[in-house]
Amino acid sequence: MKLIIKYTWRYKKYLLLSLLGVVGFVLIQMGMPTLLKYVINDSLMADNPTVLLPIMLLMLGITVVGIGGEICMSYANSRIASNVIRDIRSDMFVKTQSFSHAEFNQFSVSSLLTSTTSDAYQIMIFVQSMLRSALITPVMTISGFILIINTNPRMFWVVLGATPLLLLGVYIVSHNSMPYSRAQQLGLDKINLNMREGLSGLRVIRAFGNEGFQAKRFEAVNEEYCGVSKTVFRIMSIAQPGFYLLFNAMIVIILWTGSQAIGHGTLDVGTLNASIEYVFHILFSFLMMAVLFIMYPRASVSARRIQRVLESTPSVQENLESGVTEAMEKGTVRFENVTFSYSGSEEPVLKHISFTAKAGETVAFIGSTGSGKSTLIQLIPRMYDVTEGRILVDGVDVRDYNIHALRDRIGYIPQKAQLFTGTIADNLRLGKRDATREELEHAAEIAQAADFIAQKEGGFDAVLSESGSNLSGGQKQRLAIARAIVKQPEIYIFDDSFSALDYATDLRLRTRLREEITDATMLIVAQRIGTIRHADKIIVLNEGEMVAEGTHQELLNASGIYYDIAVSQLSEEELR
Template identity: 60%
Template sequence: MKYKKLVLINFLCVFGFILIELGLPTLLAQLINKGLMFNDFDVVTYYGKWMFIISIIGLIGLIGLAYTVSSITTRLVRDIRNDIFEKVQSFSHKEYNEFGVSSLVTRTTNDAFQIMVFMQMVLRVGMMTPLMFISSFIMIIRTSPSLSYVVLIAVPFLIGIVYFIGKHSAPLSNRQQINLDEINLNLRENLTGLRVIRAFVKEKFQESRFYQVNDNYMNVSKKLFKLMALAMPTFSIVFNCIFAVVIWLGAIEINTGDLQVGSLVAFIEYIFHALFSFMMFANIFTMYPRAAVSARRIEEILTTVPSITENENGVTETETHGYLTFEDVTFAYPGNTEEPVIENVSFTVRPGETAAFIGSTGSGKSSLIQLIPRFYDVTKGRILVDGVDVREYNLRALRQKIGYIPQKALLFTGTITDNMRYGKWNADNKEIEEASDISQSKDFILKKPKQFDEFLSEGGSNMSGGQKQRLSIARAIIKKPDIYIFDDSFSALDYQTDAKLRARLKLETKNAAVLIVAQRVGTIMHADNIIVLNKGVVVAQGTHAELLKKSDVYYDIASSQLSKEELE
């Protein structure tokens, strides 16, 4: 509906093309009956000129049709992909896990392409063929009612062929797209895990896995394409039979004087247009199941209601800044509510304070802090940021208060400056340099050939793990948020860089709340409050010195990392 003018032009081109295609046989019949049959060259010239003029007009119509079809469909697939991308941006982690990244990629690329191909067919012949078929059939009846019964008898056979192909191609199309998801998943895992694969010498194993999913796709595609390939030869057999019968019966009528030669030629042309139109329209029906599968997969994304909404009318401003409170928070991943990851967690962090989380792997540390920016919502209890429940905030306003540095440092394709401006899009050079200095990344940036304009490859793969972590930290620092969340963000740093970075951060975050998830006791031992987690439950809270005395879990962790002198 956004492109009504182009659709109208498309329709006019289609209508004009039909008039021309059916006008030419009519003129040809007159040329034969009135000109050639009587050796009248003037009549032949007169109708020949009109046929030439009409052909030129038809060519213009075809060019206009091609232009409008390409314009509409390319814009259509662009809009679909934009809508999918915008919708996916609103998804929570729950929806990402349900669909899977590989499937989302396939739906955005291949499924949208299938819609474009189908709509090209619809706009090019979908409006033309029904009108062409009806108009041709009218001309067939007008030219020779007695011969028109031959076409009527053939129509049910043609409809049966279309129904058979359409019915059996739908499940094959669905399986084909699912197999394409599996190919993308396998390929994505192979590319992202290339180093691990090579380290364990599993290239052949990965190749066999890929061959298997690729063979599955091939086998389903072969069945689908074989089924669709049946249409053309089947239609050709029916068409040829019709033409043979019409010519035979037409010759009899010409012999008896009931039909003229020119009329028979025109009649055959009308039949050709009618049957060809039917065949082209049948192609749309055979393509429809495949397009319908893609449309349904896209619709699943567009109609999915995110479990965490934007909350446009939520709170955007607060009087206080840098306060965080957990009140009896329990969380279980969606669909697994009987096994909570964390249970009854309560603590408070004020501006200038640092809260740290430590515990064994799988104790719920990362899950806990992901509740603050609402990557997931709490199952029970509530989380207050500056005295307001996080669920009552406008989502953008809530996340604007938070500087989140994920466990896996992720950088985007572009320059170092571009990546740092993710934290603040209008940051000037002074702010960028200051953030890089605080994060201890300035030294290695200045050693790069292009310094802050150094180009980062996909995922920042041309940077070391420690460099990526420091740039991720700089990206959060430049934002100057009210709450800093460091999810094991110092793990790739050496002890000296770690110490320098935390010392600078202490000054930078004196008006903000700081949360640190860490495995190294040395990283968190100076925190104001260390929260010890074990199987999702808080087993102790306090300072480093207090926990060494009262928490066996913390003491065991600390004793495995610190010397006896440091423990005392």
């Protein structure tokens, strides 16, 4: 509830407008029965038509004020609810942008999507109902009780006696539906996860002929969600008739006691009619509040899930205000006794890694699968933070940098090239928004992407599908490399970024990189010896440890692990 109030309270002007609208709304709901009482008693029952005209004019005035109040209240409430969901989604997006890989492991992507879409929507629906019910109920109840006490005190005790029953019913419904509401949102997470995996892995599923198995998996989680939802709706379906039963029972009691009072001459018809209207509006406002409390468990679960994300502290601090933005050196990378463990892992992934990459050098990393190559280079742009030791870029500990200043120095090309919906030019400009067409063309030529871009209809203005699904793996990797070249960073990080390229394209690309990029530092993770044999320094990793360091020729003589990899890939002539 704290989260909902926090976001709602931002719009005080609209809240004030809504409150003024509530006053107008209550005026017509309570004023009309009061005036109708005078019409019945002073005009119709007394056969005195002269008082009818001023009362009717007053009714007309109250109607106009009430309609104006209803319009103001609806407008203000809609604006607040719309702004609240917009703010929550914006804050969720900004927050997730600051997450490191560790937070994405803690909060699954499917859960974050559910929170940003479904949970935020649940809060919007609740806010709309809350603003209407929470403001109308107290104003309507207080004014109704005052009018009943003044006109028919006996009815006041009847209504007051029913109030605890209403409150008890609201509590029982809210308490029983809370765990099912939580399970409902978790079930939605599972549905999103299965849909996401099923769509992104559709080719693999079809290749293995596993459509039926995947359909059964989805059906299982969908049935689970359906079962929980049925339980929630069952509780609601029992609750509403229960409230209506109590509601109608109160009206029957009031009619019975009122007719007896009229028979004894202690109550007039106009007052009974007004009392019924007062009680009706009091009970109806309580019913609105009861519906709000029925909605509350699900909104509360959604708010807690969102609040958990927004209040989480990223493990990688960005230092946006106090971080270093300038450095004396340029293009140097130094690891000093670096050890790294993933959260919850018993064994370190990297152990006591130390090396230096000087400005303009090409340093390569090779080793068996799982040796820690990709993890090592992801520590440089702070995808994770080191567990022990430190990493210095341009002589400054990466943890002391303003994270934007650090990443501005780096051009990172992941193994799985991530492209975005939009044109090829839009994707290449991701690292440099003001890049000219000439810069894009030059980068594409270096990355060996110019030919296939030219073949696309529209060239650089050709539109890519989601994640670049209308490109091959090699084409996506070349665009990702071109994107980094457009940025012109001090340090290039290639995380096995040539793996989808054929050997000839790989060779041409590396040749052009050596010719064009002479002053930047290159860090290359590779599986192929041919990709890194001309590097200034090659570091061999094995089970998270740095077991050898040197040039290609030096390592052939000094490192058994490197030699074994080379023998498996190179001919005898190439080994000489």
